[in-house]
Every structure is written in structure tokens, then in C-alpha cells.
Amino acid sequence: MSETVANNINEAKQYIVVNIGSERYGIDIQYVDNIVRMQRITRIPKAQDYFPGVINIRGEIIPVMSLRVRFGLEPDVITSATRILIIKIEPQAAVGIIVDEVKNVVSIDEEMIDRVSSNTDPEKTQYMNGVGKHEEGLVTLLNLQNVIVDKDAQDK
Amino acid sequence: MDVSQYLEIFIEETKEHLQAMNDQILILEKEPDNADCINEIFRAAHSLKGMAGTMGFKSMQHLTHTMEDVFSEVRNGKIKVTAEMIDILFQGMDELQGFLDNVINTSDEGTPSNEKLPDILGAFIAAAESGDAPAPAPAEKKEEAPKKGKKGGKKAAAAAAAEEAPAEDTKEESAEGQPKYKELKLAEHEQKAAEKAVSEGKNVFGATVHIAESCVLKAARAFLVFKNLEPLGDVIKSSPDAQDIEDDKFDFEFSILIITSESLDKIKEAIMNVSEIESCEIGEIDVPKTEGAGEEAEHTEAAKENKPAAQEAAQGAPAKAAQKPAAAKPVVSRSVRVDIEKLDNLMNSVSELIIAKNGLVSISATESNLSNQQGFNEQMEYLERITTELHQSVMKVRMVPxxxxxxxxxxxxxxxxxxxxxxxxxxxxxxxxxxxxxxxxxxxxxxxxxxxxxxxxxxxxxxxxxxxxxxxxxxxxxxxxxxxxxxxxxxxxxxxxxxxxxxxxxxxxxxxxxxxxxxxxxxxxxxxxxxxxxxxxxxxxxxxxxxxxxxxxxxxxxxxxxxxxxxxxxxxxxxxxxxxxxLTLAIIQALMVKLGEEKYAIPLGSIETIEDIPRKDIMFVQQKEVINLRGNVIPLVNLDNLLDVPKDSGPSESVTVVIVKKGNKLAGLVVDSLIGQLEIVIKSIGKYINNSKMISGATILGDGEIALILDVNALL
The missing domain is CATH 3.30.565.10 (Histidine kinase-like ATPase, C-terminal domain)
Incomplete structure (x- = not known):
């Protein structure tokens, strides 16, 4: 009995489930630094279109990314449920991502994740790590590295 | 405690001495007879030798010692400076630099990359002795080596003779009055300790130690004296006190009282074993029953024979100091040497900052609204002045030539x-x-x-x-x-x-x-x-x-x-x-401007003037807008268009143009309105946003709003 509990702790990861458009996405909780309400975004000229600008979080300037634009969906509609998740995939480099709504936190066992098969279209799957199943349904698990880092910009 | 705490000082000072020697040797190459220059090098080499010895860096000590010898001969006119010698000396300098780099990285001097250098240098001296021209060293090196050793001893003696003169002075001086240690007054508990020691049959000795005036790390020397005495007995009193000695707050001499069961000679030997100790006067202290009696106390005065320090240096006493730190890790933290005056200014500003804060606190505590506002404004102005000063002081502290x-x-x-x-x-x-x-x-x-x-x-x-x-x-x-x-x-x-x-x-x-x-x-x-x-x-x-x-x-x-x-x-x-x-990296003065509803900061350093130009004065050259400003034709940059600022208002009668400069190029940045001058803290906007370099960063304004900083260089 105690052994199965230990297994669960070892293999299950916690994800924050968010709504973007009609889809649900899971974000690995270990990269989430903070969740803040929508606030005034300062536009950065000539930035990539999915970066609406920067925000000020307690004296730190943090770029904010629109996942909707990044995924080719229609632009964000700001509501009272809109949140910005502050993500840190590496120290000293935080990024905010705008989501329509933060639902809850779920634990998803490693076994319950379907990895994306390699023969699917990389254009569509580069931002996902897999699909996780839990009691309430399916969530797409984001590959934050690919979402945040602009490959084209890095190559330059 | 070990000498590692002096490592940083050692590194800093060694750097300075090496630089001095390098400079002087360069001069020497051009003016081989420049006596000042030779003396300067000799002094630097001598100090280096002493410091390396204290720290236990033997190869370094050996090399500097030989260099010192060469210069001593040059100084005495026995050998002439030759191009060949300069080359060898420079090799020696590189070698020393190598040692120093090793010390910085590993806190150990490492192994010499060219072990023959001291011998080659020695050959110059040997050649001088035999009256020959400096021989090409490697060939004769082997037979020269023993000769050199002999010579080395002779040199030490010569150096010792040179140093005897100042030693004599101090002897005379102290003969006039009493040795300093006798003037030490014992505090009550020290008195008790001394009495107890005497009753136990132990000796109480007093000693006044003179450090050679050429000594650079005198605190280190003093520390070594204490260290050598530690196993022999308890030092119950020192003047100046131990902390001051450690902080270098004393002039080449200090006095101590020690309780020990060892003999007088043994204590003296322990003190004199430290190099660069010029002399020490030591004697028994008769522990008086009352405090005042201390001065009349009788004692045996055994301290009159001065042992020259240089001899001691040759005896390898410094080896005792060579406790190597266990871990070989980089030992140097990046440091800035700061003028004490700069720190004082900083301290003053901070004090004022606290006063200003208290002023604000008291205003917020009082009730009345009208006078409140005025007092508040005054305090704000005061605060602003202080933060500016503080900023400048900190910047100055960070500045190095x-x-x-x-x-x-x-x-x-x-x-x-x-x-x-x-x-x-x-x-x-x-x-x-x-x-x-x-x-x-x-x-x-x-x-x-x-x-x-x-x-x-x-x-x-x-x-x-x-x-x-x-x-x-x-x-x-x-x-x-x-x-x-x-x-x-x-x-x-x-x-x-x-x-x-x-x-x-x-x-x-x-x-x-x-x-x-x-x-x-x-x-x-x-x-x-x-x-x-x-x-x-x-x-x-x-x-x-x-x-x-x-x-x-x-x-x-x-x-x-x-x-x-x-x-x-x-x-x-x-x-x-x-x-x-x-000049500065983190904080700059900037002009805040408005474009549409957005605020931008233009670094003040690149701004020449600000002009109000009637729209009719704008001309076109090759389809580009230019203005003629006091005879200069200046191209205009429409920031609105360049930065894709959303605009709703139509063109106005006149435009505000900020004239900026890059090198000798001028350009006019067209802005909607000016907000004012502001001291801003530069923050990065992160590496993920790709902004074609026009934005060099961002800053946070008083109300929490973000303003972007324009990089004028990238705009032009």
C-alpha cells in the first residue's frame, strides 16, 4: 500500500490546467513562478506579434506572450477570468503567458500521458509534450521550452 | 589562523610591484644609467621578495631574490645594464606574473616554468665578479650555479649591512628612553594573571619589536610574531592592541607582554625568526604589587644586540608561515580599492537619507492637511537631492582609472x-x-x-x-x-x-x-x-x-x-x-517623451538640443524630411512611424524635435510632447523579445508604469 503511494509521488507530476480558446492545456507546475491578474501591458515596438509587450511585476520587467497568437488562434479577449502565468524555465529569465482562465491543478501519472508520435506534423506538435488523461478529461501538455524560445530569433 | 587571510593583500600589492618593475625596466632599457630607476626596481624586487617569503612562495622568493641581487650589483656600478639582461629580466617578470596568476587561481604559486632563470640571472652577477662581460648563461650555467650560491650568501650579508644603519638608529633612540614595553600599563585582570604566573614560577617578559621600515606587510609580520609566540606562552598584553595591529594601525614597532615558562632567549629567537623584524628588545618584567611600581621594576636587559633581518630571511624562517590552504580554489574576490573619502561621502548621504525618511514619517504622523502638503513637497525635494548624491557616490566608488x-x-x-x-x-x-x-x-x-x-x-x-x-x-x-x-x-x-x-x-x-x-x-x-x-x-x-x-x-x-x-x-x-x-551602466539621466499614449526615455547623454520646429520649415531632400538648424542640415526621424505608434491626432502646426548625436552625426527625433528629465534605472526586457535593437531596455516610472528606453545609436 505504502509502496503504491510512493510510486505515485515519483511518477505523477502536477500540472496547472488552463483554458485557451476552447482547449485545455496543462503547464508543468514546477516552472510556474506566479499567477497574476491581467494588467496593463506596455507595447514593445517591432517585437514578434505574439509578444504584446512587457509588464511590471514588483519592479521586474517581464515580457508577456499571447499563447493564442502563438498558436495561430484569434487574438485574446480580455475578461475578468484572464490571467498571466509567470513562467521561469531558467533563472533570471521569466516570461508571462496570457491564458483565458486558470482552472485547477491536477496530478497526472506518467503512465497516463500519451507521447506525441514522431510522424505527426512537427509544425503542429512542436509546442506539445503529449496529452494527459485525468478524471475530467484530456489536457494538452505544453512544451514550454519550444513555446517560449523563438527558434528563428535564436538562430540569428 | 594562517596567512591565507593576507593573500588578497599579497596579490594586490604584488600586482602593483610587478607593474612598477615592468614600467621601470622599460625606462631602464632606454636609459641604462638612470639611478632612480634602478633604485626603484631594487626596492620593488626587495619588497616582493619579502612578501613572497612571508607567504611561503619559495620559487617566487628565490627569483626575486636573484633579481634583487642583480640590481644591487647594477646599483653599485659593478655591472652594466645590457639589452641581453633586459630581455632576461623581462622573462623573469613573465615568470613572476605566472606565479602570481597561479596564486590567484589556486592560492599556490605552482611550479616554475623556467627553472634556469635564477641561475641565468646569477650568471650576470658572477660575470661581474670575475670582471667578464656577461656570459651567455646556459653554457656556463652549471659551473656558475655553486658560485652563485656563495655569492647569494655574500649578497645577503651586504644587504644586511645596508640595513644595519637604520637598525642602529632605532637602537640609539630606544637607548635614550626606556624600551617601549616597560611603559605598558597592566589592567587589573592582566595584573592578576601576571601575579599568578609569577607565583607559579613562570616568567613574564616584555618585548618591543621593531619591524624594518621597508616592510610592506607589517601587519602580517606582526601576526607571524604572535603566531610564533603562541606555542611558547600567553601574550597577555600588546600595544597597540591586537586588533589594531591586525588592521595595520601601528608604526613599525609594537610591544607585548608574554607569560611563559620558556627562557628569554627562546622567546627572542621566536620573534627574530620572522623575517623583516629589524630588532627586538626583550626583558623580564618584575610584576609589581601595585600598578605604579611597574616603571621602576628591575629587569635584565638582553635586547641590545640587533640581529639584521636579512640574515633571518635567508634562514628560511618564512617556511613556517607556509600553511597552504587545503582546497585549491580561486581565492580572489573581485574587489575595488576605494578612497576612504568616497566612502565617507557615501556614509554621509546614507545618514541624510535616514533623516529624510524620518522627516516623512513625522509628516505622515501629523494631522493637519494644509501644512502637510508643503512639508511633504519639501521633504520630497530633499529626498531627491539625496538619492542623486547617493547615486553619484556609489558610481564614484565603482569607478577606477x-x-x-x-x-x-x-x-x-x-x-x-x-x-x-x-x-x-x-x-x-x-x-x-x-x-x-x-x-x-x-x-x-x-x-x-x-x-x-x-x-x-x-x-x-x-x-x-x-x-x-x-x-x-x-x-x-x-x-x-x-x-x-x-x-x-x-x-x-x-x-x-x-x-x-x-x-x-x-x-x-x-x-x-x-x-x-x-x-x-x-x-x-x-x-x-x-x-x-x-x-x-x-x-x-x-x-x-x-x-x-x-x-x-x-x-x-x-x-x-x-x-x-x-x-x-x-x-x-x-x-x-x-x-x-x-560612463555608467545601471542608472542614467533621461529625457522622457510621449509618442501617442506611450512614454519613452531618451538617454540625456546623447541629446544635443531640443527644438520646436514649425511644420513649414521641414524640407525634403531625396524624399527624406530634413530641417536646417543654424546652418546644419539635419535629417528627421519620425519615431511614430518607426515605432508603429498608434496615432489618432492629425498633424499639428509645429513639431517638437529632439536633436541627438552619435559620433559626429546629428539627427532629429520627432516626438509628440516632452514630459521632463528623470533619473531612471535601466532594466532588461529579457532575451526572448526580439526588438531589432531599437529598445535598449525599460524602466519603471513612479506610478509603476513602464517606459521603454530608446537606443539612439540603433535608431540612426
Whole structure:
């Protein structure tokens, strides 16, 4: 009995489930630094279109990314449920991502994740790590590295 | 406790001494008879020897010792300075630098890379003794070695004789009055301890220790004295007290009282075993029953024979000090030497800041509203003044002269001159120009690169220079000066200049441009090619340069520091590289402007003037808007369009133009309105946003709003 509990702790990861458009996405909780309400975004000229600008979080300037634009969906509609998740995939480099709504936190066992098969279209799957199943349904698990880092910009 | 706590001081001071020796040897090379110079080197070598000895760095000590010997002979006129000797000395300097680098990285001196150096140096002395010209060392080295050893001993004796003179003085001085230790007054508990010791049959000795005035690390010496005494007994009192001694707050002598069961001689030996201790007066203290009686106490005065310190140094006493730290890790934290005055200013500002804060607290505590507002405003102004002062003080603390970086260049140019077989001279000005420490640390390599370029590619060969009707000796100039909020460093040579045709040809060969493109290139565009990665015009790859990792790296580095570099060249007359660096990094004065609803900051350092221009005065040249301002035709940059600012208002009667400057280029930035001047803290906008460099950062305004900082250099 105690052994199965230990297994669960070892293999299950916690994800924050968010709504973007009609889809649900899971974000690995270990990269989430903070969740803040929508606030005034300062536009950065000539930035990539999915970066609406920067925000000020307690004296730190943090770029904010629109996942909707990044995924080719229609632009964000700001509501009272809109949140910005502050993500840190590496120290000293935080990024905010705008989501329509933060639902809850779920634990998803490693076994319950379907990895994306390699023969699917990389254009569509580069931002996902897999699909996780839990009691309430399916969530797409984001590959934050690919979402945040602009490959084209890095190559330059 | 061990000597490692002195390691940092040791490293700093060794650096200074090495630099001094390098400089002086360079002078010596030109003026072999300059006595001041020889003395200076001798002193530096002597101090280095002593310091290395204390720290237990034996190879270093050995080498400096031999160098010192050579200079001692030179000073006495026994040997003449020769070119060969200078070369060997420079090798010695490199070796010492190597030791120092090892010490910095591992806190151990490492192994000598050229063990023969001391012997070769010794050969000079030996040659002087036998009256011969300096022999080519390696051949005779073996037979010279023992001779040298003998000579070394002799030298030590000579040095000892030299040092005896000051020792004599102090003896006389202290003979007049009583030795200082007798003036020590015992506090009650010390008195008790002493009485107890006497009742237990132990001895109470007093000693006054004189440290040689040439000693650089006197605190370290004193510390070693204490350390040597530790196993022998308890030091119950010292004057000045132990903390002051450790902090170097004493003049070459200190007194102690020690309770011990050892004999007087043993204590004395322990003290004298420390090198650079000139003399010590030691005697038994009769512990008086009452405090006042101490002065009349009888004692045995055994301390009158002074042992010269140099002899002690030769006995290897320092080995005792050589407790090596267990872990070999880099030991140096990056430090800045700060003028105490600067720190005082800082402290004052901080005090005022606290007062201002208290003022605000008291205002918020009082009720009345009307007078509140006024008092509040006054306090705000006060606060503003203090923060500005504070900022300036902190900046000043961080500023160091570029001297520390450029000092090594004369030596480098000398070596290059020999290596390349070109005659050249380096002229430097503005070494005292101050820059932020971080910038100074980083600027060395790029400058070195530019100087090497000048020496290798810039200057022609001797015979070519004569053929071209120039002076045979090529000149390289390194000038530094402050210009507004920037520091400018120029590297200039009077060599052949950049061969534009050759650059074009190379670029075509490398496929960076096509032949048609090459035709149309302006001189400036050709120069820009030089800063492209992988570009080198040197026909041959030499040790010095030509590997194609070059100016692009220099440029990248300087841009990373927030500066820029430009080059000018005239065929046959030379070339010039101009580096501009910002004085400060984190906080700047900026003009806040409004574009539509957005706020932007323009660094004040790049602003020339602000003009109100009626729209009818805007003219068009080649479809570009320009204005004629007091005879200057200045192109206009419409920030609205450039930055895609959403606009709703139509064109107005007149426009506000901020005239900015980059190098000698002017441009007018058209803005909607001005907000005012503000001191802003620069923050990065992160690496993920790709903004074509027009935005150099962002800052947070008082109300939490973000304003972007425009990079004027990228806009023009």
C-alpha cells in the first residue's frame, strides 16, 4: 500500500490546467513562478506579434506572450477570468503567458500521458509534450521550452 | 589562523610591484644609467621578495631574490645594464606574473616554468665578479650555479649591512628612553594573571619589536610574531592592541607582554625568526604589587644586540608561515580599492537619507492637511537631492582609472617591436580616465587586440617607412578622455592605413560581397566589412594576428558593454579606431517623451538640443524630411512611424524635435510632447523579445508604469 503511494509521488507530476480558446492545456507546475491578474501591458515596438509587450511585476520587467497568437488562434479577449502565468524555465529569465482562465491543478501519472508520435506534423506538435488523461478529461501538455524560445530569433 | 587571510593583500600589492618593475625596466632599457630607476626596481624586487617569503612562495622568493641581487650589483656600478639582461629580466617578470596568476587561481604559486632563470640571472652577477662581460648563461650555467650560491650568501650579508644603519638608529633612540614595553600599563585582570604566573614560577617578559621600515606587510609580520609566540606562552598584553595591529594601525614597532615558562632567549629567537623584524628588545618584567611600581621594576636587559633581518630571511624562517590552504580554489574576490573619502561621502548621504525618511514619517504622523502638503513637497525635494548624491557616490566608488588596464601595453608593444622587427613607440594619454570597474575589466582584451593590429598590420616595415619618407620609428597612440556621458578611447597609428582595395578583394574572395557590390562601396562601408566575422587581410597568419578572429570580436565585446566602435583610415597616413563607452551602466539621466499614449526615455547623454520646429520649415531632400538648424542640415526621424505608434491626432502646426548625436552625426527625433528629465534605472526586457535593437531596455516610472528606453545609436 505504502509502496503504491510512493510510486505515485515519483511518477505523477502536477500540472496547472488552463483554458485557451476552447482547449485545455496543462503547464508543468514546477516552472510556474506566479499567477497574476491581467494588467496593463506596455507595447514593445517591432517585437514578434505574439509578444504584446512587457509588464511590471514588483519592479521586474517581464515580457508577456499571447499563447493564442502563438498558436495561430484569434487574438485574446480580455475578461475578468484572464490571467498571466509567470513562467521561469531558467533563472533570471521569466516570461508571462496570457491564458483565458486558470482552472485547477491536477496530478497526472506518467503512465497516463500519451507521447506525441514522431510522424505527426512537427509544425503542429512542436509546442506539445503529449496529452494527459485525468478524471475530467484530456489536457494538452505544453512544451514550454519550444513555446517560449523563438527558434528563428535564436538562430540569428 | 594562517596567512591565507593576507593573500588578497599579497596579490594586490604584488600586482602593483610587478607593474612598477615592468614600467621601470622599460625606462631602464632606454636609459641604462638612470639611478632612480634602478633604485626603484631594487626596492620593488626587495619588497616582493619579502612578501613572497612571508607567504611561503619559495620559487617566487628565490627569483626575486636573484633579481634583487642583480640590481644591487647594477646599483653599485659593478655591472652594466645590457639589452641581453633586459630581455632576461623581462622573462623573469613573465615568470613572476605566472606565479602570481597561479596564486590567484589556486592560492599556490605552482611550479616554475623556467627553472634556469635564477641561475641565468646569477650568471650576470658572477660575470661581474670575475670582471667578464656577461656570459651567455646556459653554457656556463652549471659551473656558475655553486658560485652563485656563495655569492647569494655574500649578497645577503651586504644587504644586511645596508640595513644595519637604520637598525642602529632605532637602537640609539630606544637607548635614550626606556624600551617601549616597560611603559605598558597592566589592567587589573592582566595584573592578576601576571601575579599568578609569577607565583607559579613562570616568567613574564616584555618585548618591543621593531619591524624594518621597508616592510610592506607589517601587519602580517606582526601576526607571524604572535603566531610564533603562541606555542611558547600567553601574550597577555600588546600595544597597540591586537586588533589594531591586525588592521595595520601601528608604526613599525609594537610591544607585548608574554607569560611563559620558556627562557628569554627562546622567546627572542621566536620573534627574530620572522623575517623583516629589524630588532627586538626583550626583558623580564618584575610584576609589581601595585600598578605604579611597574616603571621602576628591575629587569635584565638582553635586547641590545640587533640581529639584521636579512640574515633571518635567508634562514628560511618564512617556511613556517607556509600553511597552504587545503582546497585549491580561486581565492580572489573581485574587489575595488576605494578612497576612504568616497566612502565617507557615501556614509554621509546614507545618514541624510535616514533623516529624510524620518522627516516623512513625522509628516505622515501629523494631522493637519494644509501644512502637510508643503512639508511633504519639501521633504520630497530633499529626498531627491539625496538619492542623486547617493547615486553619484556609489558610481564614484565603482569607478577606477583605466590605468590598471593600459599599464601593461608599453611592455606589450616593446615585445611586439622585437618580435615583428619593427621599430615602434607607444604614446599614451589619459590613463587616469575613470570608468566603471566592470567596463575596465572587460576593455583590456579589445584594446590589446587593436594595439596588436596597429603594430602588426598598421605600421609598415622599417625600410618601407623610410622609403615612404616617414620616420623610421612608427608611432601608436592610445588616448582616453571623457566626452559627455561617454568615455572615448582612441587607438591610432601612423602606419599605412587600411588598404581599401585589398579589403574589397578579400571580401569578394570570401564571398561576402560580389564584385558589383564592391564597386559601389563607400570607404565607410569597406571599413564595416572589417568588423564582419572571419575577416582578416593579413597575408600571412602570424603569432600576433591574422587568424581572422578579430575585429568582429572586438566589436561584439564593446557593444556588449553598451559602447560602440568606429574606424577611420587614410591611405599612407594611418588608421584610427574610436571606442565609445558609457560612463555608467545601471542608472542614467533621461529625457522622457510621449509618442501617442506611450512614454519613452531618451538617454540625456546623447541629446544635443531640443527644438520646436514649425511644420513649414521641414524640407525634403531625396524624399527624406530634413530641417536646417543654424546652418546644419539635419535629417528627421519620425519615431511614430518607426515605432508603429498608434496615432489618432492629425498633424499639428509645429513639431517638437529632439536633436541627438552619435559620433559626429546629428539627427532629429520627432516626438509628440516632452514630459521632463528623470533619473531612471535601466532594466532588461529579457532575451526572448526580439526588438531589432531599437529598445535598449525599460524602466519603471513612479506610478509603476513602464517606459521603454530608446537606443539612439540603433535608431540612426
Amino acid at each position: 583605466i590605468e590598471s588596464v593600459v599599464n601593461k601595453f608599453p611592455r606589450m608593444i616593446r615585445d611586439l617591436s622585437k618580435k615583428l622587427d619593427k621599430k615602434m613607440e607607444l604614446y599614451m594619454t589619459g590613463e587616469d580616465t575613470e570608468l566603471d570597474r566592470t567596463v575596465v575589466d572587460e576593455i583590456g582584451d579589445p584594446l590589446q587586440h587593436l594595439l596588436r593590429n596597429s603594430a602588426d598590420h598598421g605600421l609598415e616595415k622599417n625600410e618601407d617607412r623610410i622609403a615612404a619618407g616617414k620616420e623610421e620609428v612608427g608611432s601608436i597612440f592610445l588616448n582616453a578622455y571623457q566626452e559627455g556621458n561617454n568615455v572615448v578611447i582612441e587607438v591610432r597609428d601612423d602606419g599605412a592605413g587600411i588598404n581599401f582595395e585589398k579589403v574589397k578583394k578579400k571580401a569578394i574572395e570570401k564571398g561576402q560581397i560580389t564584385e558589383e557590390q564592391a564597386e559601389g562601396l563607400s570607404e565607410k562601408e569597406v571599413i564595416d566589412l572589417l568588423f564582419k566575422p572571419g575577416f582578416s587581410t593579413a597575408d600571412q597568419i602570424t603569432d600576433v594576428s591574422g587568424r581572422g578572429v578579430g575585429l568582429d570580436v572586438v566589436k561584439t565585446k564593446i557593444e556588449a558593454l553598451g559602447g560602440d566602435i568606429e574606424a577611420h583610415s587614410k591611405r599612407g597616413e594611418g588608421s584610427q579606431f574610436i571606442i565609445r563607452l558609457p
